[in-house]
Amino acid sequence: MASQTAASTVPAEVAAAAAAAAKPKRVRTGCLTCRERHLKCDEGLPDCQNCKKSNRDCKRGVRLNFIDTTIKPPPITPPTEEWDVAFQDESREIASEYRGGLSRYSNLEVEPEAAPKDEPPFDFSDTMIPAPVMAHQQLPSQQFPQQYPQTTMDSYPASMQMQDQVPDHHQRHESVNSDSTFSSQTLGANSMSSYTNSKQTLTPPSDTRETLTDPDELLYMQVFVEEVGIWMDSMDPFKHFSRLLPFDSLQEPMLLNAFLACGARHLILVNPVYSEEKALSYYDSATRILLKHLQNPYRDTVICATTAVILNVYEIMCEKALQRMNHIAGARALIKECGWNANSIGIGAACFWLNIGMELLSCLHFNWQTAWNPDDWGLNMDFSHPTGPGREEIWTYRIMWVLGKVANFRAKAAIEPSGDHMRIQQKYEDWQGLKDWCDAWDSHVPRSMQPLGRSYPYASNSKSLFPEVWLVKRATVVARMFYHTALIILAQTNPMSNMSQQKSQEMQEMQTFHARECCGIIAHVKDRGVASVALRSIHHAGECISLRPEQEEVLTILNKIHKETGWRVKFIEDDLIKNWGWNDQKNFEQMPNIMGQAPNMVQNYASQYAQQNQGMATPLPPAPPVKPAMKSGMVGIVNPMLAKADFSQPIHPYQSYYVAPNHPAQPAQFNHF
Numbered sequence: 001m002a003s004q005t006a007a008s009t010v011p012a013e014v015a016a017a018a019a020a021a022a023k024p025k026r027v028r029t030g031c032l033t034c035r036e037r038h039l040k041c042d043e044g045l046p047d048c049q050n051c052k053k054s055n056r057d058c059k060r061g062v063r064l065n066f067i068d069t070t071i072k073p074p075p076i077t078p079p080t081e082e083w084d085v086a087f088q089d090e091s092r093e094i095a096s097e098y099r100g101g102l103s104r105y106s107n108l109e110v111e112p113e114a115a116p117k118d119e120p121p122f123d124f125s126d127t128m129i130p131a132p133v134m135a136h137q138q139l140p141s142q143q144f145p146q147q148y149p150q151t152t153m154d155s156y157p158a159s160m161q162m163q164d165q166v167p168d169h170h171q172r173h174e175s176v177n178s179d180s181t182f183s184s185q186t187l188g189a190n191s192m193s194s195y196t197n198s199k200q201t202l203t204p205p206s207d208t209r210e211t212l213t214d215p216d217e218l219l220y221m222q223v224f225v226e227e228v229g230i231w232m233d234s235m236d237p238f239k240h241f242s243r244l245l246p247f248d249s250l251q252e253p254m255l256l257n258a259f260l261a262c263g264a265r266h267l268i269l270v271n272p273v274y275s276e277e278k279a280l281s282y283y284d285s286a287t288r289i290l291l292k293h294l295q296n297p298y299r300d301t302v303i304c305a306t307t308a309v310i311l312n313v314y315e316i317m318c319e320k321a322l323q324r325m326n327h328i329a330g331a332r333a334l335i336k337e338c339g340w341n342a343n344s345i346g347i348g349a350a351c352f353w354l355n356i357g358m359e360l361l362s363c364l365h366f367n368w369q370t371a372w373n374p375d376d377w378g379l380n381m382d383f384s385h386p387t388g389p390g391r392e393e394i395w396t397y398r399i400m401w402v403l404g405k406v407a408n409f410r411a412k413a414a415i416e417p418s419g420d421h422m423r424i425q426q427k428y429e430d431w432q433g434l435k436d437w438c439d440a441w442d443s444h445v446p447r448s449m450q451p452l453g454r455s456y457p458y459a460s461n462s463k464s465l466f467p468e469v470w471l472v473k474r475a476t477v478v479a480r481m482f483y484h485t486a487l488i489i490l491a492q493t494n495p496m497s498n499m500s501q502q503k504s505q506e507m508q509e510m511q512t513f514h515a516r517e518c519c520g521i522i523a524h525v526k527d528r529g530v531a532s533v534a535l536r537s538i539h540h541a542g543e544c545i546s547l548r549p550e551q552e553e554v555l556t557i558l559n560k561i562h563k564e565t566g567w568r569v570k571f572i573e574d575d576l577i578k579n580w581g582w583n584d585q586k587n588f589e590q591m592p593n594i595m596g597q598a599p600n601m602v603q604n605y606a607s608q609y610a611q612q613n614q615g616m617a618t619p620l621p622p623a624p625p626v627k628p629a630m631k632s633g634m635v636g637i638v639n640p641m642l643a644k645a646d647f648s649q650p651i652h653p654y655q656s657y658y659v660a661p662n663h664p665a666q667p668a669q670f671n672h673f
Helices: 002-022 032-037 049-054 091-095 189-193 215-232 240-251 253-270 276-294 301-316 328-338 347-366 392-415 421-444 474-492 501-524 528-542 548-565 570-580 585-589 591-595 598-610
Strands: 148-151 165-168 453-455 468-470
Touching (some): 032 049, 215 240, 215 528, 240 347, 301 328, 301 347, 328 347, 347 392, 392 474, 468 501, 474 528, 501 548, 528 548
Antiparallel strands (some): 148 165, 453 468
C-alpha cells in the first residue's frame, strides 16, 4: 500500500514541475513597446521579434509608476564623532526623465544662499579664448576673478575699445569721475552715503518674491529699466529686457542678480560715489547660480542663455578692458545651444539680435570678421514682399546683415594682398554687390522708415552745422545709422578708388555726404536708448569730417552721449583728434583757410543733397584720406572672442562646469518666452 502511495506521489510532482515549466515566465527586461501591447517580449536585441514583425519602435528602459509621491523628511540620525550620515534626494531628477513625472511634485523651495565671502574664485583660464593683443592696445588674460590688470579704458558698447594696462592685485574696478544724471539732488544724501561704506553686508537676492521691497534693489532695477534696458531693446519691438523680463526675474534669482548687477554697474559709470561692492556681489551671485545650473542636464536652457546675455552686457560696461570675459563667448554658445537665429521669436529673438549687434559693433572697431557669418543667420533678405506697418524691425535686421557683410569685406581686404588686375576686378564686383544691397534696402524700406522731416542749418535757428533728420521710431534711427555707416565704409574700401582721380573724388564725396547725414541724425536724436548704439557710427562718421567747426561739434556730440549714458568716450576723442591732425602744428596753421569755407560749405551741402537725384555734381571740401588699417596681426581675422564659442568645440566656454542638456531647448514657464 505504501509503495502505491509513493508511486502515485512521484507522477504528481513530475506533473507539477512540468506544468511550471510549461507556464510562461514573466519577462523582466522586455521592451516597453511589448509591455504597452501586453505581449510577451523575447528580449531580442536591438529589436525584439514582436516589434520587427509589426514594424514598431522597440523602446527600452525602465518604467516607473508614480502612484505615491508623498515626500517625507529623512529620519534623524544622531551625530557621532567617527562618522556622519547625509541624505540626498534624487527622486526629482529621476522623475524628470519620464513624462508627467516631475509634475507630481510640489514646487521646490530654494534655500537662501549665503553672501559670497572668501570663496575660491571661478577659474576660467582653461576654457576661455585667449584675448587678442594689438600694437596700440593690450587685452588681459581671461581669468576670473584673480589678478586683473588695470586700464584707463574709455568704455563704450560692445567691447569697442581698450587701452594699455597697469597690473592690479585687487579684483575691484576704479571709479572714474563723470557727470551724472543721478546726482545728489536726485537721490538724496542718505542714499548716496549708504553706498560709500565698503564694509557693509552684501546679501544678493536668492529667493523669489512678489515685489521688490529692498531700497537698494529697487534703485538698481529702476536704473536698469530706465537706462540700460532701453538700449538693449533698441531693436526689439516687444522690449523684453526693459518691460517683460524684470517681472519674471522676481521668480528667478539668477535673472534678478544679473539685472541688479547691470543697474549697479551703470550707477558707477555715471557717479563714482557708488560703491563697487554691490555690482560685483550681484555679478558673482548670478555667475555662481548660472554655473550651478549648467551642471544640471535638466536645466532650463532658455533662462540660462538669457542670464548669460545679460551678464555679457555687464562685462562690456566694465571700465577695465576685457577683464571679465567669462560670459561673452558663453552667451553665444548658449544661444546656439537653444537654436536661436533670425527666425526666432520672443526672448530668443531679443537675445539673438542683441548678441549679434554687440559683436558687429566690436568687429567694426577692431576690423575683425564676424564669427557668425551673416549668411548663416537665417534672415529673409527678399525685399519684394511688403512687411506692412509696425514691422520696421525686420528692416533694421536686414541692414545689420548688410553691415555685417560690409565689415567682413573690409576685414578681408586688410589681410589679402593687392594682387593683379583679376583680383582687383573680383574685389570690385564684391564691393559693387554690397553697394547694390545698400541701395536696394534704401529704395524698398517702408515709408515709416524714411525721414518725416528734414531741416538744414541755414534755414533754421539750430546751432548745429549738420542737417536735422527727423526719424520717428527708435528702430528706424538705428537702421539709418547702420545704413550710413555701411556706405561710409564702402566709400573707404572701394578697390577702384586708386585707379582714377575721378573715382577717388567720387568716393570722397560719398563718404562726406553720408558722414554728415549720420552726424545729423545723432546730433538731434533725443532718445537715450539710441545714444549708446550711436558711438560706433559717430566714430566712423567723424573720421570723414574735414572742417574744424564740424569736428568740434562731433566732440560736443560725444560729450553729450557721455553725460547721458556714462560710456567713456575719451578713446574715441583721442583717435578722432589724431585722425584730424589737430596735433600737427603745420596742419593747425592751415586750418584758418579751411574755416573760411564753412559758410559756403553749409549752402553747398544743402544744394548737393537737393541736386543729387538730378546727377549734378557739387564741389565739396576735400575729405581726409582714407584711414589706413591698423598695423597689427589681429586685423582681418575672425572675431577671436567668439571664434570658438560653441559647445561642440574641444575648448569651449564653461569647460569645467558645462554639462550637455538631456532635452532640447524648451520655452520657459513665462508666456513671452
